[in-house]
Amino acid sequence: MNDLEPKHPGKKKSAFSRRGFLQGVGAGTTAAGVLSVPAEAQAPKAIGPGAVPITLTINGKAMQATVEPRVTLLDCMRHYMDLTGAKRVCDRGTCGACTVIMGGKVIYACSVLAIDAQGKQIETIENLTASGKTHPLVPAFVKHDAQQCGYCTPGFVMAAKGLLDRTPSPSYDQVKDGLGGNLCRCGTYVGVRQAVLEAAKGGRNG
Amino acid sequence: MQGFEYANPATLKEATALLGNGWGDAAVLAGGTDLLTLMKEYLMSPKRVVNIKGIKELGGISKSGAGLRIGATVTVDELMSNAAVRAEYPSLVQAGRGITSPQIRNMGTVGGDLCQRPRCWYFRNGFGLLGVKDGKSLVREGENKYHAIFTGQPALFVSASSFGPALVALGAKVKLASASGTREVDAAKFFVAPQNEGAREIALLPNEILTEIVIPAARGAKNATYEVRHKDALDWPLAAASVSLSMKGATVASARVVLGHVAPTPHAAAAAESLLAGKTITEAVADEAGKAAVADAKPLSGNAYKVQLARVAVKRALLAAAGKA
Numbered sequence: 001m002n003d004l005e006p007k008h009p010g011k012k013k014s015a016f017s018r019r020g021f022l023q024g025v026g027a028g029t030t031a032a033g034v035l036s037v038p039a040e041a042q043a044p045k046a047i048g049p050g051a052v053p054i055t056l057t058i059n060g061k062a063m064q065a066t067v068e069p070r071v072t073l074l075d076c077m078r079h080y081m082d083l084t085g086a087k088r089v090c091d092r093g094t095c096g097a098c099t100v101i102m103g104g105k106v107i108y109a110c111s112v113l114a115i116d117a118q119g120k121q122i123e124t125i126e127n128l129t130a131s132g133k134t135h136p137l138v139p140a141f142v143k144h145d146a147q148q149c150g151y152c153t154p155g156f157v158m159a160a161k162g163l164l165d166r167t168p169s170p171s172y173d174q175v176k177d178g179l180g181g182n183l184c185r186c187g188t189y190v191g192v193r194q195a196v197l198e199a200a201k202g203g204r205n206g
Numbered sequence: 207m208q209g210f211e212y213a214n215p216a217t218l219k220e221a222t223a224l225l226g227n228g229w230g231d232a233a234v235l236a237g238g239t240d241l242l243t244l245m246k247e248y249l250m251s252p253k254r255v256v257n258i259k260g261i262k263e264l265g266g267i268s269k270s271g272a273g274l275r276i277g278a279t280v281t282v283d284e285l286m287s288n289a290a291v292r293a294e295y296p297s298l299v300q301a302g303r304g305i306t307s308p309q310i311r312n313m314g315t316v317g318g319d320l321c322q323r324p325r326c327w328y329f330r331n332g333f334g335l336l337g338v339k340d341g342k343s344l345v346r347e348g349e350n351k352y353h354a355i356f357t358g359q360p361a362l363f364v365s366a367s368s369f370g371p372a373l374v375a376l377g378a379k380v381k382l383a384s385a386s387g388t389r390e391v392d393a394a395k396f397f398v399a400p401q402n403e404g405a406r407e408i409a410l411l412p413n414e415i416l417t418e419i420v421i422p423a424a425r426g427a428k429n430a431t432y433e434v435r436h437k438d439a440l441d442w443p444l445a446a447a448s449v450s451l452s453m454k455g456a457t458v459a460s461a462r463v464v465l466g467h468v469a470p471t472p473h474a475a476a477a478a479e480s481l482l483a484g485k486t487i488t489e490a491v492a493d494e495a496g497k498a499a500v501a502d503a504k505p506l507s508g509n510a511y512k513v514q515l516a517r518v519a520v521k522r523a524l525l526a527a528a529g530k531a
Contacts, residue, residue, distance in 0.1 A: 049209030069212035105312040181307025
């Protein structure tokens with residue numbers, strides 16, 4: 001795992017972009033397989049394991065990075081794009097601290113490859129206070145003491161936003177279910193649920 | 207995670223051409239919720255990862271006279287929101303509801319649910335599917351509270367699939383494709399109890415992709431799933447039961463009763479099935495069926511409690527299917 005040579009981003013750039021890649025596939029381009037697998041004539045090109053340039057659409061902005069295919073969306077945002085709101089806690093799709101909204105749905109950013117997240121609208125916690133417009137979830141979390149150490153908080157807020165986007169006036173049970181994919185070891189669940197119910201009542205924006 | 211090369215084929219044909227004949231050659235990536243974890247733990251280190259989410263023909267749910275076709279990349283959330291599924295196959299919706307994380311329901315796919323690796327902690331810590339070290343069964347001699355209670359096989363992990371028991375009960379078929387063609391396997395035969403450490407727990411071969419699931423038309427059959435869980439938040443159930451009842455008026459013409467999370471495969475309870483034929487579902491009959499379903503269970507040192515849970519799961523699934531829950 002230590003001998004992966006990063007490719008020069010400038011070199012053969014178009015060959016590695018998703019669009020160029022797909023066009024290549026459409027044209028029936030053949031590629032010499034790197035593996036000892038029966039690569040048939042129609043096999044599309046595989047990219048990597050070295051770093052390749054990718055473009056992600058995060059909070060409405062196109063963001064570029066050059067990453068290996070093994071880099072997750074979470075690590076790409078945190079290490080390459082200076083977006084550290086989503087937290088890396090379990091890194092195994094269990095705790096929810098890395099929750100972001102992708103394509104309108106809540107997901108675990110640790111369990112998606114960054115290269116796979118191209119072409120999708122991604123929204124992170126950073127967007128909830130962007131352009132001076134604060135989402136009602138933010139003051140509601142403060143008012144209800146919905147955080148203690150705070151490490152799980154960005155994930156809870158994004159899970160809650162995903163829930164309210166889909167179910168603007170949730171019942172208590174719907175709030176509980178909507179936050180079922182997030183863990184808080186401090187045990188702030190009661191406050192979090194109250195905050196989400198209050199934010200729903202207070203109307204939404206963003 | 208080891209580095210790998212990544213491919214994003216647009217068609218099934220392209221995708222199957224990218225697979226190899228060994229498990230280490232290539233891995234199929236759909237929702238990623240299990241595969242990426244396995245790769246981070248170095249339990250799988252494929253040279254190539256083939257993303258199948260961009261392949262249109264692997265998505266979508268469609269209903270025809272013959273039944274319901276569910277594409278492999280349909281997410282749990284899509285399945286649970288589908289009107290045809292909700293109307294005819296409540297057992298699938300109930301099984302999906304047990305996956306108590308919206309994030310996993312949004313990412314995880316139906317095909318991935320069937321292909322996910324066991325959650326057995328010996329397997330996840332590198333001791334293989336059988337969990338044997340120095341000729342001794344770590345499962346039998348160690349902690350085994352979440353392991354099998356039907357223990358006649360060398361493998362003692364439990365099948366992790368949420369939809370497996372329901373699909374077996376509904377008589378579903380699983381379609382598999384490789385570069386050299388396609389084949390169809392009964393859901394009941396898709397899950398396999400591995401007899402040796404090199405074997406897999408599903409019938410899928412390394413050069414194949416699970417493409418779709420076909421469920422025969424319900425034709426008025428009633429079905430339900432009941433899971434017994436330790437907690438509301440994300441976890442696998444301790445025991446589950448899926449049932450499908452073909453009715454003749456108020457009596458059961460024939461029944462399928464399949465237990466989940468109690469054996470290396472979804473476990474068909476033949477004794478319960480034959481007991482139910484010709485009966486009307488009452489609380490007493492449902493309880494009797496539950497008792498019959500676990501009569502031949504042989505729990506391990508730490509999981510006798512699961513026998514009672516499985517029995518109750520059968521009873522409650524039957525009552526739910528009969529509308530008496």
